[in-house]
Amino acid sequence: MEEILKKAAELYAAFAADANSQLEKGNKAAGTRARKASLELEKLMKEFRKASLLAAK
Numbered sequence: 001m002e003e004i005l006k007k008a009a010e011l012y013a014a015f016a017a018d019a020n021s022q023l024e025k026g027n028k029a030a031g032t033r034a035r036k037a038s039l040e041l042e043k044l045m046k047e048f049r050k051a052s053l054l055a056a057k
């Protein structure tokens with residue numbers, strides 16, 4: 001579960017940077033990267049949920 005949290009933190013940092021670039025500078029490529037990172041974050045959050053449920057048992 002610790003590994004999932006580290007990956008999620010890295011992905012979120014990349015997502016936030018790309019999303020800000022799109023908003024502030026109008027960078028379309030950064031928007032594409034941000035959307036891709038959000039999909040990867042969604043997958044990681046599902047993995048985290050499964051791991052968390054297993055740890056709670």
